[in-house]
Amino acid sequence: MSITPIGGRLFDGSGQKVTTASLRERKLRHDPITCLTAYDYAAARLVDEAGIDMVLVGDSLAQTMLGYENTLSVTVDEMLHHVKAVRRGVKNALLLADMPYGSYQVSAKDAVINATRFVKEGGAEVVKIEGGEKRADVIRNIIDAEIPVAGHIGLTPQSVNVMGGYKVQGKDLSAIEQLMRDAVALDRAGVACLFLEGIPREVAAMITAEVSTPTIGIGAGPDCDGQVLVFHDIVNLTFGPPAKFVRRYGDATGLITQAVQAYRADVRSRHYPSDEESYHLPKDTKAALETVMERKRAMRR
Ligand code: KIV
Numbered sequence: 001m002s003i004t005p006i007g008g009r010l011f012d013g014s015g016q017k018v019t020t021a022s023l024r025e026r027k028l029r030h031d032p033i034t035c036l037t038a039y040d041y042a043a044a045r046l047v048d049e050a051g052i053d054m055v056l057v058g059d060s061l062a063q064t065m066l067g068y069e070n071t072l073s074v075t076v077d078e079m080l081h082h083v084k085a086v087r088r089g090v091k092n093a094l095l096l097a098d099m100p101y102g103s104y105q106v107s108a109k110d111a112v113i114n115a116t117r118f119v120k121e122g123g124a125e126v127v128k129i130e131g132g133e134k135r136a137d138v139i140r141n142i143i144d145a146e147i148p149v150a151g152h153i154g155l156t157p158q159s160v161n162v163m164g165g166y167k168v169q170g171k172d173l174s175a176i177e178q179l180m181r182d183a184v185a186l187d188r189a190g191v192a193c194l195f196l197e198g199i200p201r202e203v204a205a206m207i208t209a210e211v212s213t214p215t216i217g218i219g220a221g222p223d224c225d226g227q228v229l230v231f232h233d234i235v236n237l238t239f240g241p242p243a244k245f246v247r248r249y250g251d252a253t254g255l256i257t258q259a260v261q262a263y264r265a266d267v268r269s270r271h272y273p274s275d276e277e278s279y280h281l282p283k284d285t286k287a288a289l290e291t292v293m294e295r296k297r298a299m300r301r
Contacts, residue, residue, distance in 0.1 A: 018053045018094040020126065020148045020192040026053075026225065027214040033193075033226025035096075035216050036234070039065045039082045043231055044089025054193075054216070055090050056128065056228060057083045059098040059158070064232040071157045074100045076114050083122030096150055097124035101158040104129055108141040115142045115149075126192050130156035132182025136189040143190050151186035151213075153179060154220065155198025168219070170199040179203055180210065187211040195228065196220040219245035 026033050035054035038044040039061040047055055061082055062074035076099075083097045097118045104111035111129075118124040127142065128150040129135055139149045154169045163169070170179045179199065186194055193214045196204045201221025208215045208224050217224030232238050235252040242248060266272035281289065 016092050018092060020094065023053075023094070023193055023214045023226075024212075027212075030225075033214055033216060035226055035228035037061075037064075037228070037231045038086050038089070039231070041085045041089040044086040047231065048090045048093045052093055053226070054096060054228070055086060055093040056096045057086050057098060057122075057124070058128075058230065059100045060230050062100075064230065064238065070160055072101045072160070076100060076103050076117060080117060080122050083118060083124055087123035094126060095124050096126040096128055097122055098128045104135075104138055104142075108138050111138045112141055112145045112147075115147045116145060119147055126150050128152055128195065130158045132178070133185035136185045139186065139189045139191060148192040149190075150193050150195060150216075151183075151189075151191040152195040152197065153182045153186070154196050157197075166198070168198045168200065170203045176203050176206075180207065183207040183211050187213050193226075196224055219243060 023033060033054065034052045035056055036047050036052050037056045037058040037060060038047045039057060044055060057079065059071040059074050059079065061079070062068040062071045065082065066074065066078065068074060079097065079100050083095075087095060099111070099114060099118070103114040115127045118127050126148040129139060129142075130152045132151075132153045135151070139151065142149050155163070155166060157166065160166060170176050183194060183196075187210075191213050193216055194207070194211060196207060196215050196217045198219045201223060204215065204217055204220035205223035214225040216226040216228050218228045229246065230238075233242055233246045234248060235250040236242075236248050236254070237252045237256075239253075263272065280286075
Protein backbone atom coordinates (compact mmCIF):
# COMPACT_ATOMS: atom_id res chain seq x y z
CA MET A 1 0.00 0.00 0.00
CA SER A 2 1.41 3.41 -0.91
CA ILE A 3 1.51 6.05 1.79
CA THR A 4 1.49 9.53 0.29
CA PRO A 5 1.40 12.68 2.41
CA ILE A 6 -1.39 15.00 1.29
CA GLY A 7 -2.14 18.32 2.95
CA GLY A 8 0.19 17.54 5.85
CA ARG A 9 -1.69 14.32 6.64
CA LEU A 10 -1.01 10.76 5.61
CA PHE A 11 -3.33 9.39 2.95
CA ASP A 12 -3.24 5.62 3.11
CA GLY A 13 -5.54 4.96 0.18
CA SER A 14 -8.52 4.25 2.46
CA GLY A 15 -10.53 6.76 0.43
CA GLN A 16 -10.83 9.32 3.20
CA LYS A 17 -8.99 12.30 1.71
CA VAL A 18 -10.83 13.60 -1.34
CA THR A 19 -8.53 14.56 -4.21
CA THR A 20 -9.00 15.79 -7.77
CA ALA A 21 -8.19 12.23 -8.90
CA SER A 22 -10.84 10.69 -6.64
CA LEU A 23 -13.45 13.10 -8.05
CA ARG A 24 -12.83 11.70 -11.54
CA GLU A 25 -13.17 8.14 -10.25
CA ARG A 26 -16.47 9.13 -8.65
CA LYS A 27 -17.75 10.39 -12.00
CA LEU A 28 -16.79 7.12 -13.68
CA ARG A 29 -18.53 5.14 -10.93
CA HIS A 30 -21.65 7.39 -11.10
CA ASP A 31 -21.16 8.01 -7.39
CA PRO A 32 -22.74 11.41 -6.53
CA ILE A 33 -20.30 14.07 -5.27
CA THR A 34 -21.34 16.41 -2.43
CA CYS A 35 -20.15 19.99 -2.07
CA LEU A 36 -21.10 22.80 0.29
CA THR A 37 -19.72 26.26 0.89
CA ALA A 38 -18.07 27.13 4.20
CA TYR A 39 -16.58 30.45 5.18
CA ASP A 40 -15.28 29.99 8.72
CA TYR A 41 -13.65 27.43 11.01
CA ALA A 42 -16.82 26.25 12.77
CA ALA A 43 -18.83 25.65 9.61
CA ALA A 44 -15.80 24.06 7.93
CA ARG A 45 -15.48 21.53 10.74
CA LEU A 46 -19.20 20.71 10.73
CA VAL A 47 -19.28 20.27 6.95
CA ASP A 48 -16.06 18.23 6.80
CA GLU A 49 -16.97 16.03 9.74
CA ALA A 50 -20.40 15.34 8.17
CA GLY A 51 -18.52 13.72 5.28
CA ILE A 52 -19.10 16.32 2.53
CA ASP A 53 -16.60 15.69 -0.32
CA MET A 54 -15.75 19.24 -1.37
CA VAL A 55 -15.73 22.46 0.66
CA LEU A 56 -15.91 25.64 -1.38
CA VAL A 57 -14.94 29.00 0.08
CA GLY A 58 -17.23 30.75 -2.38
CA ASP A 59 -17.12 34.45 -3.13
CA SER A 60 -20.80 34.29 -2.10
CA LEU A 61 -19.27 35.08 1.30
CA ALA A 62 -19.39 38.68 0.05
CA GLN A 63 -23.14 38.53 0.68
CA THR A 64 -23.56 35.81 3.33
CA MET A 65 -20.70 36.87 5.62
CA LEU A 66 -19.83 40.46 4.74
CA GLY A 67 -23.24 41.88 3.80
CA TYR A 68 -22.19 43.22 0.38
CA GLU A 69 -24.84 43.73 -2.31
CA ASN A 70 -23.19 41.24 -4.72
CA THR A 71 -19.90 39.36 -5.14
CA LEU A 72 -18.11 42.07 -7.12
CA SER A 73 -16.50 44.02 -4.29
CA VAL A 74 -14.89 41.20 -2.30
CA THR A 75 -11.08 41.28 -2.53
CA VAL A 76 -8.36 38.63 -2.63
CA ASP A 77 -7.29 39.60 0.91
CA GLU A 78 -10.85 39.31 2.24
CA MET A 79 -11.24 35.91 0.57
CA LEU A 80 -7.89 34.73 1.94
CA HIS A 81 -8.90 35.63 5.49
CA HIS A 82 -11.80 33.14 5.18
CA VAL A 83 -9.86 30.49 3.23
CA LYS A 84 -7.26 30.30 6.01
CA ALA A 85 -9.96 29.81 8.67
CA VAL A 86 -11.67 27.11 6.62
CA ARG A 87 -8.33 25.38 5.96
CA ARG A 88 -7.90 24.97 9.72
CA GLY A 89 -11.29 23.21 9.93
CA VAL A 90 -11.11 20.89 6.91
CA LYS A 91 -9.33 17.53 7.03
CA ASN A 92 -10.77 15.15 4.45
CA ALA A 93 -12.75 17.24 2.00
CA LEU A 94 -11.14 18.80 -1.06
CA LEU A 95 -10.74 22.52 -0.35
CA LEU A 96 -11.65 24.92 -3.17
CA ALA A 97 -11.35 28.70 -3.12
CA ASP A 98 -13.13 31.13 -5.40
CA MET A 99 -10.93 33.65 -7.16
CA PRO A 100 -12.83 36.94 -6.73
CA TYR A 101 -13.80 39.38 -9.46
CA GLY A 102 -10.75 41.31 -10.70
CA SER A 103 -8.21 38.73 -9.59
CA TYR A 104 -7.96 36.86 -12.92
CA GLN A 105 -9.62 39.04 -15.57
CA VAL A 106 -6.81 41.59 -16.06
CA SER A 107 -3.91 39.36 -17.12
CA ALA A 108 -2.77 35.74 -17.00
CA LYS A 109 0.22 36.84 -14.91
CA ASP A 110 -2.08 38.41 -12.28
CA ALA A 111 -4.21 35.29 -12.33
CA VAL A 112 -1.25 33.01 -11.61
CA ILE A 113 0.07 35.31 -8.87
CA ASN A 114 -3.34 35.45 -7.18
CA ALA A 115 -4.00 31.71 -7.59
CA THR A 116 -0.61 31.03 -6.02
CA ARG A 117 -1.61 33.11 -2.98
CA PHE A 118 -4.71 30.96 -2.46
CA VAL A 119 -2.54 27.85 -2.40
CA LYS A 120 0.50 29.18 -0.49
CA GLU A 121 -1.21 31.47 2.03
CA GLY A 122 -4.71 29.98 2.15
CA GLY A 123 -3.98 26.27 1.78
CA ALA A 124 -6.55 25.83 -1.01
CA GLU A 125 -6.17 22.73 -3.17
CA VAL A 126 -8.18 24.04 -6.13
CA VAL A 127 -9.08 27.56 -7.27
CA LYS A 128 -12.37 28.33 -9.03
CA ILE A 129 -12.78 30.74 -11.92
CA GLU A 130 -15.99 31.92 -13.58
CA GLY A 131 -16.45 31.98 -17.35
CA GLY A 132 -16.33 29.71 -20.37
CA GLU A 133 -14.09 29.36 -23.41
CA LYS A 134 -12.70 32.88 -23.05
CA ARG A 135 -11.11 31.75 -19.77
CA ALA A 136 -9.48 28.62 -21.23
CA ASP A 137 -6.06 30.26 -21.72
CA VAL A 138 -5.90 31.74 -18.24
CA ILE A 139 -6.98 28.39 -16.79
CA ARG A 140 -4.16 26.64 -18.72
CA ASN A 141 -1.68 29.15 -17.29
CA ILE A 142 -2.80 28.45 -13.73
CA ILE A 143 -2.72 24.68 -14.29
CA ASP A 144 0.80 25.09 -15.73
CA ALA A 145 1.72 26.58 -12.34
CA GLU A 146 0.63 23.22 -10.79
CA ILE A 147 -2.64 24.60 -9.42
CA PRO A 148 -5.84 22.64 -10.16
CA VAL A 149 -8.69 24.83 -11.43
CA ALA A 150 -12.46 24.39 -11.17
CA GLY A 151 -14.50 25.96 -13.98
CA HIS A 152 -17.86 27.67 -13.44
CA ILE A 153 -20.31 28.35 -16.28
CA GLY A 154 -23.96 29.22 -16.76
CA LEU A 155 -25.22 31.82 -14.31
CA THR A 156 -21.90 33.32 -13.23
CA PRO A 157 -22.62 35.88 -10.47
CA GLN A 158 -19.47 37.93 -11.23
CA SER A 159 -21.09 38.76 -14.62
CA VAL A 160 -24.29 40.08 -12.99
CA ASN A 161 -24.02 43.48 -14.70
CA VAL A 162 -23.47 41.93 -18.13
CA MET A 163 -26.28 39.37 -17.66
CA GLY A 164 -28.62 42.14 -16.41
CA GLY A 165 -29.47 40.25 -13.22
CA TYR A 166 -29.35 36.71 -11.88
CA LYS A 167 -31.15 34.89 -14.68
CA VAL A 168 -31.26 31.24 -15.73
CA GLN A 169 -28.85 30.83 -18.67
CA GLY A 170 -28.92 28.52 -21.70
CA LYS A 171 -32.60 28.80 -22.54
CA ASP A 172 -32.39 29.08 -26.35
CA LEU A 173 -30.51 27.12 -28.98
CA SER A 174 -27.67 29.58 -29.47
CA ALA A 175 -27.16 29.94 -25.71
CA ILE A 176 -27.14 26.14 -25.37
CA GLU A 177 -24.56 25.89 -28.17
CA GLN A 178 -22.37 28.48 -26.41
CA LEU A 179 -22.65 26.61 -23.09
CA MET A 180 -21.61 23.36 -24.80
CA ARG A 181 -18.61 25.14 -26.37
CA ASP A 182 -17.71 26.62 -22.97
CA ALA A 183 -17.92 23.22 -21.26
CA VAL A 184 -15.84 21.45 -23.88
CA ALA A 185 -13.19 24.23 -23.92
CA LEU A 186 -12.77 24.05 -20.14
CA ASP A 187 -12.74 20.24 -20.18
CA ARG A 188 -9.96 20.34 -22.78
CA ALA A 189 -8.09 22.95 -20.73
CA GLY A 190 -8.02 20.33 -17.96
CA VAL A 191 -10.32 21.67 -15.23
CA ALA A 192 -10.54 19.48 -12.12
CA CYS A 193 -14.33 19.86 -12.12
CA LEU A 194 -16.95 22.11 -13.67
CA PHE A 195 -19.60 24.00 -11.73
CA LEU A 196 -22.87 24.42 -13.65
CA GLU A 197 -25.06 27.14 -12.18
CA GLY A 198 -28.59 28.22 -13.10
CA ILE A 199 -29.13 26.27 -16.32
CA PRO A 200 -31.96 23.98 -17.47
CA ARG A 201 -31.74 20.38 -16.33
CA GLU A 202 -31.65 19.15 -19.95
CA VAL A 203 -28.59 21.28 -20.79
CA ALA A 204 -26.74 20.22 -17.61
CA ALA A 205 -27.42 16.57 -18.49
CA MET A 206 -26.01 17.07 -22.01
CA ILE A 207 -22.86 18.75 -20.66
CA THR A 208 -22.39 16.07 -18.00
CA ALA A 209 -22.58 13.35 -20.64
CA GLU A 210 -20.20 15.21 -22.97
CA VAL A 211 -17.30 16.14 -20.67
CA SER A 212 -14.88 13.88 -18.82
CA THR A 213 -14.53 16.28 -15.89
CA PRO A 214 -17.07 15.92 -13.03
CA THR A 215 -19.90 18.45 -13.19
CA ILE A 216 -21.14 19.99 -9.94
CA GLY A 217 -24.59 21.54 -10.27
CA ILE A 218 -26.36 24.34 -8.45
CA GLY A 219 -29.78 25.05 -9.89
CA ALA A 220 -28.86 22.70 -12.74
CA GLY A 221 -30.99 19.65 -11.96
CA PRO A 222 -30.26 16.14 -10.73
CA ASP A 223 -28.23 14.77 -13.65
CA CYS A 224 -24.91 16.42 -12.74
CA ASP A 225 -22.11 14.33 -11.23
CA GLY A 226 -22.47 16.22 -7.97
CA GLN A 227 -24.37 19.02 -6.26
CA VAL A 228 -23.33 22.16 -4.42
CA LEU A 229 -25.39 24.49 -2.26
CA VAL A 230 -24.58 27.52 -0.14
CA PHE A 231 -24.30 26.60 3.56
CA HIS A 232 -26.34 29.65 4.63
CA ASP A 233 -29.14 28.66 2.22
CA ILE A 234 -29.58 25.12 3.54
CA VAL A 235 -29.67 26.26 7.18
CA ASN A 236 -31.81 29.39 6.57
CA LEU A 237 -29.39 32.16 7.44
CA THR A 238 -29.96 34.37 4.40
CA PHE A 239 -32.72 36.79 5.54
CA GLY A 240 -34.72 36.39 2.35
CA PRO A 241 -36.77 33.99 0.27
CA PRO A 242 -34.67 31.15 -1.16
CA ALA A 243 -34.13 30.50 -4.87
CA LYS A 244 -36.22 27.75 -6.49
CA PHE A 245 -33.41 25.17 -6.30
CA VAL A 246 -32.63 25.67 -2.60
CA ARG A 247 -33.83 23.03 -0.17
CA ARG A 248 -33.75 24.07 3.48
CA TYR A 249 -32.53 21.36 5.80
CA GLY A 250 -32.55 23.40 9.01
CA ASP A 251 -33.61 26.69 10.54
CA ALA A 252 -30.54 28.36 12.04
CA THR A 253 -32.33 31.73 12.05
CA GLY A 254 -35.09 30.30 14.26
CA LEU A 255 -32.64 28.45 16.50
CA ILE A 256 -30.26 31.39 16.97
CA THR A 257 -33.05 33.94 17.46
CA GLN A 258 -34.65 31.75 20.12
CA ALA A 259 -31.31 31.31 21.94
CA VAL A 260 -30.45 35.03 21.82
CA GLN A 261 -33.91 36.08 23.02
CA ALA A 262 -33.82 33.56 25.88
CA TYR A 263 -30.36 34.80 26.94
CA ARG A 264 -31.55 38.42 26.86
CA ALA A 265 -34.63 37.58 28.94
CA ASP A 266 -32.53 35.65 31.51
CA VAL A 267 -30.06 38.54 31.97
CA ARG A 268 -32.84 41.10 32.29
CA SER A 269 -34.74 38.98 34.84
CA ARG A 270 -31.49 38.12 36.71
CA HIS A 271 -31.90 34.42 35.99
CA TYR A 272 -28.46 34.39 34.35
CA PRO A 273 -25.88 33.69 35.64
CA SER A 274 -26.87 31.41 38.52
CA ASP A 275 -24.68 30.61 41.54
CA GLU A 276 -23.70 27.31 39.85
CA GLU A 277 -22.48 29.28 36.83
CA SER A 278 -20.26 31.50 39.03
CA TYR A 279 -16.69 31.00 40.28
CA HIS A 280 -16.19 30.88 44.06
CA LEU A 281 -13.34 31.70 46.41
CA PRO A 282 -11.51 28.79 48.08
CA LYS A 283 -12.92 28.17 51.60
CA ASP A 284 -9.89 29.50 53.52
CA THR A 285 -9.61 32.65 51.35
CA LYS A 286 -13.33 33.24 51.87
CA ALA A 287 -12.97 32.88 55.67
CA ALA A 288 -9.93 35.21 55.71
CA LEU A 289 -11.81 37.77 53.59
CA GLU A 290 -14.79 37.65 55.94
CA THR A 291 -12.46 38.29 58.92
CA VAL A 292 -10.93 41.32 57.13
CA MET A 293 -14.34 42.67 56.22
CA GLU A 294 -15.62 42.18 59.77
CA ARG A 295 -12.59 44.08 61.12
CA LYS A 296 -13.26 46.97 58.71
CA ARG A 297 -16.90 47.09 59.74
CA ALA A 298 -15.88 47.11 63.46
CA MET A 299 -13.45 50.02 62.87
CA ARG A 300 -16.21 52.03 61.20
CA ARG A 301 -18.54 51.54 64.19
O1 KIV B 1 -19.66 31.54 -4.48
C1 KIV B 1 -20.31 30.49 -4.43
O2 KIV B 1 -20.87 30.15 -3.39
C2 KIV B 1 -20.38 29.68 -5.64
C3 KIV B 1 -21.29 28.54 -5.75
C4 KIV B 1 -22.37 28.30 -4.92
C5 KIV B 1 -21.09 27.61 -6.87
O3 KIV B 1 -19.67 29.95 -6.55
